[in-house]
Amino acid sequence: MILVAEGIRPGAKQLTKEITDFVGGEAVKPFLLLLVLAVVGCASTQSPRVADSSARGRWAGKTVVITGASSGIGRGAAVEFGRQGANVVLAARRTNLLEEVAGEVRARGGTPLVITTDVSKAGDIERLAQAAVRRFGRIDVWINNAGLGVVGPFWDAPVADYSRLIDINLKGVVYGSHAAVRQFRAQGGGTLVNVGSVVSEVPMAYYACYSATKAGVLSLDRALNEELRLNRLTGNIKVATIMPWAVDTPWWKHAANYSGHTPRMLALDDPSKVVNAIVNTAEHPSKEVLIGWKAQGAYISHRIAPDITETISGNIVQREQMEKGASAPVTTGSLYRPIQAGRFVEGGQREEMKREDQQRRLPAPPEGPGSQ
Numbered sequence: 001m002i003l004v005a006e007g008i009r010p011g012a013k014q015l016t017k018e019i020t021d022f023v024g025g026e027a028v029k030p031f032l033l034l035l036v037l038a039v040v041g042c043a044s045t046q047s048p049r050v051a052d053s054s055a056r057g058r059w060a061g062k063t064v065v066i067t068g069a070s071s072g073i074g075r076g077a078a079v080e081f082g083r084q085g086a087n088v089v090l091a092a093r094r095t096n097l098l099e100e101v102a103g104e105v106r107a108r109g110g111t112p113l114v115i116t117t118d119v120s121k122a123g124d125i126e127r128l129a130q131a132a133v134r135r136f137g138r139i140d141v142w143i144n145n146a147g148l149g150v151v152g153p154f155w156d157a158p159v160a161d162y163s164r165l166i167d168i169n170l171k172g173v174v175y176g177s178h179a180a181v182r183q184f185r186a187q188g189g190g191t192l193v194n195v196g197s198v199v200s201e202v203p204m205a206y207y208a209c210y211s212a213t214k215a216g217v218l219s220l221d222r223a224l225n226e227e228l229r230l231n232r233l234t235g236n237i238k239v240a241t242i243m244p245w246a247v248d249t250p251w252w253k254h255a256a257n258y259s260g261h262t263p264r265m266l267a268l269d270d271p272s273k274v275v276n277a278i279v280n281t282a283e284h285p286s287k288e289v290l291i292g293w294k295a296q297g298a299y300i301s302h303r304i305a306p307d308i309t310e311t312i313s314g315n316i317v318q319r320e321q322m323e324k325g326a327s328a329p330v331t332t333g334s335l336y337r338p339i340q341a342g343r344f345v346e347g348g349q350r351e352e353m354k355r356e357d358q359q360r361r362l363p364a365p366p367e368g369p370g371s372q
């Protein structure tokens with residue numbers, strides 16, 4: 001059974017603004033289909049559970065492991081769990097940033113533990129689980145959030161990049177899920193939250209291998225939920241897949257990019273939306289959590305009309321990524337080695353895209369006498 005759970009739904013005013021931005025000045029007709037289905041998506045989901053701002057202390061004494069906690073969504077979630085009093089085990093490669101996040105967690109009343117981890121290494125994940133249990137006695141929630149992207153024509157990136165991407169985005173999630181579920185079985189319960197994407201359901205052109213890894217995450221979670229049911233473990237062990245739309249985090253700076261253009265996407269969401277959804281899901285787990293009306297609309301649209309939805313999605317990426325973006329050199333981003341750029345929760349991508357759009361609309365300089 002497909003469970004379409006709620007994300008954080010915007011108010012009517014905000015929704016109107018988001019739809020206007022989404023349709024935009026350079027709208028193309030097929031968006032309308034997506035929009036109609038998005039409205040159906042909004043209407044068909046339950047009321048949102050908005051993060052409770054009075055929740056200080058709610059997670060006191062509980063232990064949450066978060067991979068990819070040095071920036072973006074993982075960093076935001078770590079600080080929020082800290083604010084709610086949790087023991088927060090912070091995992092990623094950039095130890096200096098994890099220490100910074102640990103300071104924020106501590107300042108808000110949580111108890112941090114920093115474990116430098118490369119999720120592509122099974123041994124690192126094993127060490128992470130052991131360190132969490134040694135320090136806090138158990139693991140209540142494990143969030144596999146670390147993930148990167150490779151953007152551009154499939155044939156232009158080397159296979160080594162795809163191999164590395166699969167190691168991080170898929171094998172990393174398998175290793176993390178394995179460690180978490182074994183620990184949950186040993187201690188009698190727990191919640192696993194795996195961060196997929198809307199592309200777990202709707203594959204996206206120029207993100208082929210990324211889409212494959214995120215589809216793998218969703219498939220892993222669905223199969224795992226079945227195994228738990230067959231073994232009568234669903235009462236105590238919960239597995240949730242988080243599926244956000246594109247989000248304004250440092251992800252865009254960290255992605256390997258072979259597209260020839262700066263990475264861009266239509267109507268980026270604020271990271272707080274995803275952070276709130278993760279914290280809510282950890283407390284009230286649903287199997288599949290689609291965050292916001294764009295992800296819900298795209299998901300439902302793809303279930304009803306997969307071909308046309310993939311065509312629309314491909315056309316959006318062609319226009320946004322391959323035609324509108326300013327020129328950019330090839331980069332492997334932080335695939336092989338972490339980079340210090342992109343340290344915060346928010347990535348500043350929406351501002352950069354706005355600047356690029358303004359630049360593109362400027363009239364071309366008049367042709368001088370020397371020009372041909």
Ligand SMILES: NC(=O)c1ccc[n+]([C@@H]2O[C@H](COP(=O)([O-])OP(=O)(O)OC[C@H]3O[C@@H](n4cnc5c(N)ncnc54)[C@H](OP(=O)(O)O)[C@@H]3O)[C@@H](O)[C@H]2O)c1
Pocket residue numbers: 067068069070071072073074091092093094095117118119120145146147148168195196197198243244245246247248249250251252254334338339342
């Ligand atoms: N932003 C979006 O548009 C979007 C949309 C849907 C889903 N998502 C997913 O959301 C998750 C979080 O991404 P984000 O948007 O918050 O971007 P982000 O800021 O780039 O976060 C990625 C995190 O993963 C960590 N990481 C990368 N490779 C790692 C490795 N080998 N071992 C351990 N940690 C590693 C990074 O830290 P270090 O570099 O310090 O290791 C960083 O903390 C990812 O799974 C992403 O695919 C993002």
